Amino acid sequence: xxxxxxxxxxxxxxxxxxxxxxxxxxxxxxxxxxxxxxxxxxxxxxxxxxxxxxxxxxxxxxxxxxxxxxxxxxxxxxxxxxxxxxxxxxxxxxxxxxxxxxxxxxxxxxxxxxxxxxxxxxxxxxxxxxxxxxxxxxxxxxxxxxxxxxxxxxxxxxxxxxxxxxxxxxxxxxxxxxxxxxxxxxxxxxxxxxxxxxxxxxxxxxxxxxxxxxxxxxxxxxxxxxxxxxxxxxxxx
Amino acid sequence: xxxxxxxxxxxxxxxxxxxxxxxxxxxxxxxxxxxxxxxxxxxxxxxxxxxxxxxxxxxxxxxxxxxxxxxxxxxxxxxxxxxxxxxxxxxxxxxxxxxxxxxxxxxxxxxxxxxxxxxxxxxxxxxxxxxxxxxxxxxxxxxxxxxxxxxxxxxxxxxxxxxxxxxxxxxxxxxxxxxxxxxxxxxxxxxxxxxxxxxxxxxxxxxxxxxxxxxxxxxxxxxxxxxxxxxxxxxxx
DNA sequence: GAGTGGTCTAGACCACGAG
DNA sequence: TCGTGGTCTAGACCACTCT
Numbered sequence: 001x002x003x004x005x006x007x008x009x010x011x012x013x014x015x016x017x018x019x020x021x022x023x024x025x026x027x028x029x030x031x032x033x034x035x036x037x038x039x040x041x042x043x044x045x046x047x048x049x050x051x052x053x054x055x056x057x058x059x060x061x062x063x064x065x066x067x068x069x070x071x072x073x074x075x076x077x078x079x080x081x082x083x084x085x086x087x088x089x090x091x092x093x094x095x096x097x098x099x100x101x102x103x104x105x106x107x108x109x110x111x112x113x114x115x116x117x118x119x120x121x122x123x124x125x126x127x128x129x130x131x132x133x134x135x136x137x138x139x140x141x142x143x144x145x146x147x148x149x150x151x152x153x154x155x156x157x158x159x160x161x162x163x164x165x166x167x168x169x170x171x172x173x174x175x176x177x178x179x180x181x182x183x184x185x186x187x188x189x190x191x192x193x194x195x196x197x198x199x200x201x202x203x204x205x206x207x208x209x210x211x212x213x214x215x216x217x218x219x220x221x222x223x224x225x226x227x228x229x230x231x232x233x234x235x236x237x
Numbered sequence: 238x239x240x241x242x243x244x245x246x247x248x249x250x251x252x253x254x255x256x257x258x259x260x261x262x263x264x265x266x267x268x269x270x271x272x273x274x275x276x277x278x279x280x281x282x283x284x285x286x287x288x289x290x291x292x293x294x295x296x297x298x299x300x301x302x303x304x305x306x307x308x309x310x311x312x313x314x315x316x317x318x319x320x321x322x323x324x325x326x327x328x329x330x331x332x333x334x335x336x337x338x339x340x341x342x343x344x345x346x347x348x349x350x351x352x353x354x355x356x357x358x359x360x361x362x363x364x365x366x367x368x369x370x371x372x373x374x375x376x377x378x379x380x381x382x383x384x385x386x387x388x389x390x391x392x393x394x395x396x397x398x399x400x401x402x403x404x405x406x407x408x409x410x411x412x413x414x415x416x417x418x419x420x421x422x423x424x425x426x427x428x429x430x431x432x433x434x435x436x437x438x439x440x441x442x443x444x445x446x447x448x449x450x451x452x453x454x455x456x457x458x459x460x461x462x463x464x465x466x467x468x469x470x471x472x473x474x
Numbered sequence: 475g476a477g478t479g480g481t482c483t484a485g486a487c488c489a490c491g492a493g
Numbered sequence: 494t495c496g497t498g499g500t501c502t503a504g505a506c507c508a509c510t511c512t
Contacts, residue, residue, distance in 0.1 A: 042481095043481080055413075061490050062492080063492085174469065175472075176468070177468040181464060201418060224418035230413070241500080267478080268479095297510085298478070299508075299511080300478065300479080301477095
């Protein structure tokens with residue numbers, strides 16, 4: 001059974017997305033929502049907190065909850081951004097080409113970032129992403145084989161996350177990301193359509209499961225003109 | 238009086254930062270914390286939720302709350318990032334030089350992004366940021382004069398946010414940000430120390446107050462080698 | 475079975491905004 | 494003054510982990 005506060009969140013989020021409740025309008029008051037959903041106020045407030053965190057509403061003491069503009073939030077923002085989500089923002093044709101899928105023993109750099117024993121089996125996956133026929137994103141993934149034994153090229157060409165969560169029941173919980181700009185390497189120039197671009201936007205991320213296991217390390221290189229990152233952030237404190 | 242859940246959060250966050258409780262260890266259980274702080278469990282849980290959101294802990298059902306590694310989180314990340322915070326991550330000497338501070342009537346592009354009436358008085362502020370003597374960041378700020386009438390070059394050289402929040406009592410609430418890479422303009426090349434760099438990382442942000450007023454629009458251009466963005470993100474849903 | 479976190483309830487009092 | 498959201502309480506029951 002779905003949790004109550006999640007159900008309330010889903011319903012209100014949908015009403016905002018479909019503009020059944022428009023930007024600038026007030027949501028029904030917490031007391032009203034409490035009655036409407038036959039629940040307690042704290043439960044309603046959990047749903048509203050989620051809406052607030054995700055940029056749907058702004059709460060105003062003494063007034064109510066105002067619906068915010070939705071327009072410029074094409075990205076899931078501070079959620080875990082997989083390539084599938086990134087490309088949606090570009091609204092273009094997308095192709096994924098698996099250029100390499102191999103199993104290695106952890107050592108050196110990879111062992112260090114995945115924080116595992118030397119010799120631990122690791123999947124190394126290289127993928128080239130094409131937008132409108134141009135190879136503009138190059139991903140290198142490293143993941144613990146133990147946790148995802150059955151990866152295939154077909155799965156890799158789609159979304160690894162979907163496979164992990166839906167097939168294997170693994171729960172991805174959080175990630176640390178770093179975005180920097182670096183010189184394109186010889187390998188990058190050989191495999192990507194860089195034209196005259198000499199630099200790449202590099203997104204490095206470490207992905208963790210619910211039990212805090214570091215499960216995946218990814219290096220994603222983007223041709224600068226095809227890179228865009230959007231964020232919605234609330235002031236902490 | 239400080240809120241209880243905030244006080245609990247502050248105390249636990251400090252204990253984690255100072256490694257009084259080390260990474261990998263469990264926090265005291267919610268029931269224990271409830272007793273220790275002489276409060277209710279829901280209040281303790283609010284504090285723990287904040288810790289979780291900010292990457293301090295990971296909650297494990299049936300086990301407890303594990304403290305996470307703090308090492309690689311030099312940036313406040315998904316908080317509102319002002320320049321002051323950004324530069325801290327570089328651990329270098331920082332200088333801010335106000336190159337221009339003027340008052341204009343809103344029109345055209347600026348009027349549009351600030352969503353105000355034509356002719357509304359607007360501060361336009363240009364700042365050059367130097368790291369180790371090199372001009373590597375160029376900020377252009379536009380803000381509603383009405384809300385921050387007393388801006389001076391001295392204030393602008395420090396942190397505008399501090400002035401707004403501490404002097405004027407304005408509460409910054411949330412922001413939308415976009416990060417892209419663009420060609421350096423003639424103006425950028427003239428005013429920044431770009432060397433052979435032809436491209437810049439551009440961070441555009443819209444800053445909103447608690448009452449959802451759009452208050453500030455900023456364009457921040459970074460020389461690519463001095464740009465770094467770090468993020469901690471939880472999987473939504 | 476005992477202890478943990480996850481969800482939910484039905485109240486209470488407070489601070490703030492608007493009329 | 495009244496309705497709004499913000500905080501807090503003292504319970505309850507559930508799902509999960511560990512032994």
